[in-house]
Amino acid sequence: MSLSGPIAAIATVTLRALLGRRRTLLMLLVAGAPVLLGLIVRADGPRPRALVPALEGLIITTVLPLIALIFGTAALGSELDDGTAVHILTKPIPRWTIIVPKLLVAAALTALLVVPSTLLAGILIGGTGSHELGVTFAFCIAALAGSFVYSAIFIALSSATSRGLVIGLAYSLIWEGVLAGALPGTQLFSVREYLRGIVSVIGPHGTLTSIVGGQGILLAAVAFVVITILASLRLERFEIRGAE
Amino acid sequence: MTDLIDPPGPAGLTTGATGTAGLVPGTAGEPAPIAVAPPPIATAAPAVSAPIVLDRVSRWYGNVVAVNDISFSLGAGITGLLGPNGAGKTTILHLLAGLLRPSAGRVLIGGTPAWRNPAVYRDLGLVPEREAVHAFLTGRQFVDLAARLQGLPDPAAATARAIATVDLESAADRAVGTYSKGMRQRAKIAAALVHDPSILLLDEPFNGMDPRQRLHMMDLLRSMAAAGRTILFSSHILEEVERLADGILVIYAGRLAAAGDFREIRRLMTDRPHTFVVRSSDDRRLAAAFMVEPAVFGSELRDDRLTIRVTEFSGFTRIVARVARDAGVSLFEVAPTDDSLESVFEYLVSRR
Numbered sequence: 001m002s003l004s005g006p007i008a009a010i011a012t013v014t015l016r017a018l019l020g021r022r023r024t025l026l027m028l029l030v031a032g033a034p035v036l037l038g039l040i041v042r043a044d045g046p047r048p049r050a051l052v053p054a055l056e057g058l059i060i061t062t063v064l065p066l067i068a069l070i071f072g073t074a075a076l077g078s079e080l081d082d083g084t085a086v087h088i089l090t091k092p093i094p095r096w097t098i099i100v101p102k103l104l105v106a107a108a109l110t111a112l113l114v115v116p117s118t119l120l121a122g123i124l125i126g127g128t129g130s131h132e133l134g135v136t137f138a139f140c141i142a143a144l145a146g147s148f149v150y151s152a153i154f155i156a157l158s159s160a161t162s163r164g165l166v167i168g169l170a171y172s173l174i175w176e177g178v179l180a181g182a183l184p185g186t187q188l189f190s191v192r193e194y195l196r197g198i199v200s201v202i203g204p205h206g207t208l209t210s211i212v213g214g215q216g217i218l219l220a221a222v223a224f225v226v227i228t229i230l231a232s233l234r235l236e237r238f239e240i241r242g243a244e
Numbered sequence: 245m246t247d248l249i250d251p252p253g254p255a256g257l258t259t260g261a262t263g264t265a266g267l268v269p270g271t272a273g274e275p276a277p278i279a280v281a282p283p284p285i286a287t288a289a290p291a292v293s294a295p296i297v298l299d300r301v302s303r304w305y306g307n308v309v310a311v312n313d314i315s316f317s318l319g320a321g322i323t324g325l326l327g328p329n330g331a332g333k334t335t336i337l338h339l340l341a342g343l344l345r346p347s348a349g350r351v352l353i354g355g356t357p358a359w360r361n362p363a364v365y366r367d368l369g370l371v372p373e374r375e376a377v378h379a380f381l382t383g384r385q386f387v388d389l390a391a392r393l394q395g396l397p398d399p400a401a402a403t404a405r406a407i408a409t410v411d412l413e414s415a416a417d418r419a420v421g422t423y424s425k426g427m428r429q430r431a432k433i434a435a436a437l438v439h440d441p442s443i444l445l446l447d448e449p450f451n452g453m454d455p456r457q458r459l460h461m462m463d464l465l466r467s468m469a470a471a472g473r474t475i476l477f478s479s480h481i482l483e484e485v486e487r488l489a490d491g492i493l494v495i496y497a498g499r500l501a502a503a504g505d506f507r508e509i510r511r512l513m514t515d516r517p518h519t520f521v522v523r524s525s526d527d528r529r530l531a532a533a534f535m536v537e538p539a540v541f542g543s544e545l546r547d548d549r550l551t552i553r554v555t556e557f558s559g560f561t562r563i564v565a566r567v568a569r570d571a572g573v574s575l576f577e578v579a580p581t582d583d584s585l586e587s588v589f590e591y592l593v594s595r596r
Contacts, residue, residue, distance in 0.1 A: 005399075009392040016380055035393035083374035087386075087435060090341055090367040131345040236360055 006093045014075050023074065027067050031113035033108035034058040038124030039221045047179035052207055054125050055139040059118050059196050064146045067163065067171040068110045072154025075106040077164040081241055089238065097231035103148075103155050103228060124217075131204050138203030142195040145220050149191050152224050156231035162241050171198055175201030187211050194220040261520075279334050291315045293355050293441050294319050295341060295474040302348035303335055310335040313349070318476060324468045324489030324506075325478040332480035334373060340476070341370040353443060363576040366394070369436035373447035380419030382499055383412055383431045388418055389448050390435035401533040406434040411460060425452030433461070437468075444468065446477040450484055486510070496589035517541075518557045519581045522564075527575040535570035539563055551581070573577050 008114025018024075027031060035116030037058065041047055076099070079085035153171070176192045187193040197216020200208040212219055294298075294317035303311040311332045325333050334422055338344040339351050342358035342365075351357065353364040372508045377386055391399035407416050410430040420431055429452055436446060442546065444465075450458050464487060469475050479485050485492055485506065492509050494502040502509050524530045527550040531543040539560050542553035550569050554560035558579070 005395060006393050009389055013378055013381070013389060017378060020380060035571055059503050083372060083376035086343065086370070086372050086374070086433045087377065087390065087432075088393060089343065090368070092364075093393060093396070094362065165464050170438070238343075238344060240338050240370070 006091070006097050007013065007101045010088060010098055011105050011240065014105045015109075017079070018071055018105065020073055023048045023070065027070060027113055030067055031117040033062060033118050034121035038121040042124045043096055046132070048126050048132050049068045050131065051122065051126035051132055051135055054117060056196070056199075056208070058121065059139060059143055061177070063117060064110070064114050064143055064243070065150055065176075065192075068106070068111055068147060069154050069168045069172065071106040071109050072103075072151040073158045073164045073168060075102040075158075076155050077158025077162070080238065081162050082156065083240075086240065090233075094232075095167060095235040096228075099155065099159070099228060099235055103152055103231070106155060107148040107151035111144050112152055114143045116141050116148055119162035120125075125179055134204040135199075135207050138199045138207060141202050142198040142210065145193060145217070146195045147193065149220050149227070150222050152227040152231065153191065156227045156234065159231045159234045160237060170202065186220070187196065191220070194223065207231055253431035264521065281504075291543055292352060292528070295354055297350070298336070298339070299350040301339060301351055303339060303344060307563075309498050311339065314500045315349075316493060316500065316503060318474055318491075320472045320474050321490040322465060322475045322477070322524070323491045323493060324485030325476060325493050325495060326480070326482065327478075327495035327501075328480055331495040331589070332494055333480075333567045334447055335498075336495065337370070337445050337476070337478060343367065349465065362491045366439070367441050367443040368443045368445070369439070371415060371429075371436045371444070371446040371449055373433050373451070375421050377428065377432065379419065381420055382417050382418055382425070383423070383434070385414040386409060387433055387434045387438055391438045394439040396439060402438050402440075403434075406438040409464065410443065410567075426454055426457050429453055430461075442473050444475045446475070447476050448479060450479065450481075458484075465495055469590045481559045484513070494589065501589060518554045518560065519555050520554065520560065520564075521577070521579050521581050522552055522575065523577040524550070524568060526571075526577070529567060529571055530573045533567050533573070537563055537567060571581065
């Protein structure tokens with residue numbers, strides 16, 4: 001049996017479920033915030049020195065995880081919670097063929113919003129000097145990679161618990177925001193640190209210093225694959241929620 | 245209650261050893277020594293090869309036991325899973341559909357475990373009770389999705405066939421979100437049988453259907469059963485089960501309270517203590533007259549309402565007219581009050 005049929009079918013339904021409704025509008029607003037801020041800053045001319053903190057603080061630590069969280073948990077978690085997923089689960093297909101298309105759709109939508117937002121905000125704030133463009137480009141690549149890793153994490157969380165949204169938010173705020181900065185070694189389990197590593201390697205010299213450095217690319221790739229496999233294994237053991 | 249349709253065929257149901265129909269014995273550990281009207285598989289050992297097998301299955305959530313040591317195997321035919329809300333019917337269907345892990349025991353579909361085994365869905369269709377479907381899909385797209393996920397060679401043709409089967413053609417190209425409850429139900433059934441499974445599980449399938457749709461669906465399920473399929477549907481409505489099922493499993497509080505031929509279970513259900521409300525020309529005198537009857541063990545007159553408690557349904561109905569005539573009282577109305585399924589199930593379980 002060809003698996004391309006089921007994968008395409010699930011991807012299509014997931015895409016239609018994620019688009020529409022108020023969610024898309026809300027996410028557009030979130031993605032538009034850095035651009036809006038860039039426009040405000042821009043009124044006084046470019047501020048190259050604000051570029052790195054702005055992109056790191058706005059995109060990598062806020063807008064990217066937030067949008068990935070919303071799309072990632074909605075792609076799978078909301079279907080598992082409201083019972084819609086039963087119609088997909090009761091089919092003779094391996095569980096990874098459910099996880100993968102949902103993950104790819106959530107990640108692609110996240111990237112589609114976050115990468116242009118990064119690009120526009122970067123150009124508005126940093127201007128079009130070659131150094132500044134290099135920094136902005138590095139953050140775009142990091143945002144692209146981050147869309148996939150974060151979406152994988154939030155899809156995996158929603159396959160494991162009906163509180164994926166809350167736990168995802170806690171991961172992003174508490175773990176990545178507070179602990180992973182304070183305790184040495186914990187950075188190895190922080191997506192934010194991987195992305196900083198990617199920026200430090202791709203961007204012009206001295207853009208950022210990161211503990212993981214160039215390994216960030218490898219760590220992000222490994223995290224993506226491992227988390228996707230874990231999510232598939234978890235879905236195999238999925239027990240229907242909201243039973244009697 | 246009297247438009248009783250003769251069961252069309254053998255009850256597709258075994259619950260252990262052969263014997264006469266009856267109640268499952270009280271001790272939880274004992275295998276259930278009952279079987280029913282001519283079962284397709286009549287063996288003391290669990291018929292592992294039967295399409296549907298529950299072998300000493302329990303399921304608990306923390307400290308709450310939802311399903312308590314239930315064993316049965318089902319063959320071709322229609323079996324009704326009867327019980328009040330919260331009895332464990334949905335849990336049993338979810339266990340069978342591989343959506344819940346049994347805490348103890350084995351759940352087998354076509355001889356293979358249902359849990360963590362998506363291959364069983366090739367030959368199994370589930371119609372869940374929850375209405376949730378992707379509201380933005382049309383009915384046709386929804387059924388087509390099921391056909392594609394089943395990997396059918398010609399999904400469009402299978403979809404058209406399934407939609408015709410449930411009589412949904414006129415609404416097939418409207419968004420499911422605009423459907424009535426009954427239409428949504430039929431769309432779910434179409435999706436569940438698009439791959440022509442030999443086992444069909446339906447959770448409260450007639451909820452929200454109007455009488456005509458209900459009859460149509462019953463005909464459909466009967467013809468599917470006649471073609472050799474194994475169909476298990478849950479219901480909390482006795483009449484639905486009575487009209488459609490060849491065999492009945494009665495579930496109460498997570499236990500298998502009774503299993504077998506519905507006429508036998510029907511008898512057990514009616515020959516139990518009942519309460520009647522009686523209106524007559526002289527309730528007081530009638531109450532006194534009933535007190536001396538052995539079939540009556542209590543009568544109460546309160547707020548101009550005479551309530552009679554009787555030991556046995558049929559015994560009382562035989563004497564009520566005579567007693568009234570002998571007492572010189574005219575009867576206006578004799579109505580059983582205590583006919584809720586809840587009380588029937590409680591009785592069936594307590595009787596053991």
